[in-house]
Amino acid sequence: MPFRASLGAIGTAAILLSSTALVQAADVSFLTHWAPDTVAKLEAAAATYTAGHPDTRITVRAVPFGDLLTTLRTSGGGAGGATIAGIYDAWLPDLAKDQLVAAVPEAIAAETKANWPAGVIGAASIGGTLYGIPNEIDVYALNYNKKLFEEAGIAEAPKTWDEFLAAAEKLTDKSKGQQGFGLINSWAAGVLHPFSSLLVSNGGDLVVDGKPTLDTEAAKQTFELYEKLIKSGYADPAMATADANTTGPFLDSFVSGKTGMIIMANWWESALKAGMGDNFANVATAPIPVGPSGDVPRSISYSWMTVVNAKASAEEQAAAWDFLNWLNGPESGPDGASAMGDILMSMGILPSRTSDGAAFAERLSSDPFLKGYTDTLANAKGFPVVLGGQEFSESLQKTLEAIQFGQVSAADAAAQAQADATEILERNAAK
Numbered sequence: 001m002p003f004r005a006s007l008g009a010i011g012t013a014a015i016l017l018s019s020t021a022l023v024q025a026a027d028v029s030f031l032t033h034w035a036p037d038t039v040a041k042l043e044a045a046a047a048t049y050t051a052g053h054p055d056t057r058i059t060v061r062a063v064p065f066g067d068l069l070t071t072l073r074t075s076g077g078g079a080g081g082a083t084i085a086g087i088y089d090a091w092l093p094d095l096a097k098d099q100l101v102a103a104v105p106e107a108i109a110a111e112t113k114a115n116w117p118a119g120v121i122g123a124a125s126i127g128g129t130l131y132g133i134p135n136e137i138d139v140y141a142l143n144y145n146k147k148l149f150e151e152a153g154i155a156e157a158p159k160t161w162d163e164f165l166a167a168a169e170k171l172t173d174k175s176k177g178q179q180g181f182g183l184i185n186s187w188a189a190g191v192l193h194p195f196s197s198l199l200v201s202n203g204g205d206l207v208v209d210g211k212p213t214l215d216t217e218a219a220k221q222t223f224e225l226y227e228k229l230i231k232s233g234y235a236d237p238a239m240a241t242a243d244a245n246t247t248g249p250f251l252d253s254f255v256s257g258k259t260g261m262i263i264m265a266n267w268w269e270s271a272l273k274a275g276m277g278d279n280f281a282n283v284a285t286a287p288i289p290v291g292p293s294g295d296v297p298r299s300i301s302y303s304w305m306t307v308v309n310a311k312a313s314a315e316e317q318a319a320a321w322d323f324l325n326w327l328n329g330p331e332s333g334p335d336g337a338s339a340m341g342d343i344l345m346s347m348g349i350l351p352s353r354t355s356d357g358a359a360f361a362e363r364l365s366s367d368p369f370l371k372g373y374t375d376t377l378a379n380a381k382g383f384p385v386v387l388g389g390q391e392f393s394e395s396l397q398k399t400l401e402a403i404q405f406g407q408v409s410a411a412d413a414a415a416q417a418q419a420d421a422t423e424i425l426e427r428n429a430a431k
Contacts, residue, residue: 027059028319030058030082030085031086033065033086034062034347038343042343045327045333056323058323061082065245072087084320085307088304089303092123092131094388097431101131103129104131105321108321112130116352116353122382123302123385132305135306136303137350138302139377140193140264140299141263141264141266142158142285144260145257146282148171149171152260157284159289163289164181165229165234168229168234172233178259180260181229182239182250183229183240184241185240187397191401195396196300197288201289201291202290202291202294203294203295204218210429212417220414221293223403226410227413239259240404250262255275269370285371287375297379300383301382303382306324330359338351387431396421399416
């Protein structure tokens with residue numbers, strides 16, 4: 001997950017694997033940002049793989065999400081760097097352009113394309129070339145506290161922006177230190193993805209055909225919504241600080257019942273359960289409210305993938321792809337699911353392989369928290385995968401934070417965001 005919770009860097013864990021298919025021994029390292037308990041599940045899956053592959057040694061290493069891209073670039077791009085890495089698909093264009101990631105071998109690529117949705121395959125490809133095996137897909141939904149809704153006399157989740165603002169007003173109680181809606185600051189994706197979800201649910205887009213569209217009427221209305229939340233006092237920026245681990249006032253305020261509503265991804269279910277205990281029963285999910293220019297509830301979506309280091313030796317690359325193909329295949333997990341799908345579901349993350357969706361269908365439909373997300377999936381719009389995507393995200397983050405702290409008006413924010421995005425995307429496309 002994105003952006004899921006991670007508990008920081010952990011030590012390197014070595015697992016001896018074997019291979020009857022490879023003639024030479026291969027050392028394969030796997031770089032991730034997962035927490036220790038999730039890394040343990042990956043190690044368990046690798047232990048199962050061990051039986052038939054004695055000539056491969058796999059080392060698993062985890063770093064915090066905020067360090068993942070930097071670590072990949074500084075140490076993963078060389079021959080001695082990580083052989084396998086889990087990446088956010090928005091990073092792919094720049095990594096592929098810098099020749100840091102290898103194309104998927106033809107046979108595995110054909111198998112992957114046959115077993116994942118076309119949109120997910122597209123996000124893992126550049127110019128028709130597949131550069132990794134997709135695993136998770138994340139969407140956003142409105143999360144709200146049912147107990148606070150009941151106390152405020154709100155009968156159901158808001159379906160429109162007018163209902164959303166009315167609910168935020170009723171949920172705001174400064175005497176209790178309670179805000180109606182929780183924004184996020186200090187974390188690029190955390191700032192950008194909820195805004196993007198409101199934007200697409202208002203009929204807008206971030207980027208169309210490689211060009212930013214942050215000065216459209218739909219975008220201007222979305223900036224104005226943020227301005228209203230701040231000026232009306234329904235959202236308090238002092239309660240919005242978070243990082244990629246969701247630690248900080250943003251999580252604390254929702255967990256403690258001081259925030260009525262937030263917009264967040266499915267992967268944060270595990271963080272909520274850990275923080276709220278029995279009070280997690282008070283959490284409900286619903287589709288993103290529809291704006292005045294929108295037609296149906298929508299969410300932004302993004303996916304993750306595992307890639308292989310283009311600088312690794314031929315033996316290491318072959319071993320890495322063989323392991324990844326098995327890890328993401330239906331023979332590696334329980335009851336027709338992949339081991340990767342099983343790992344993702346343990347974190348409340350939606351696996352993107354079609355057969356995993358079928359294998360976990362009952363759980364996905366019966367889990368009330370996840371159902372709020374699966375109901376949104378069909379109408380979701382993918383986060384743009386473009387050159388300069390991370391720079392674009394960080395630039396828009398700064399503009400949205402400026403609105404939060406009253407430093408810029410909604411109108412000026414839209415104009416500035418469009419100008420900045422145009423310069424960033426054009427510059428990166430011309431490199």
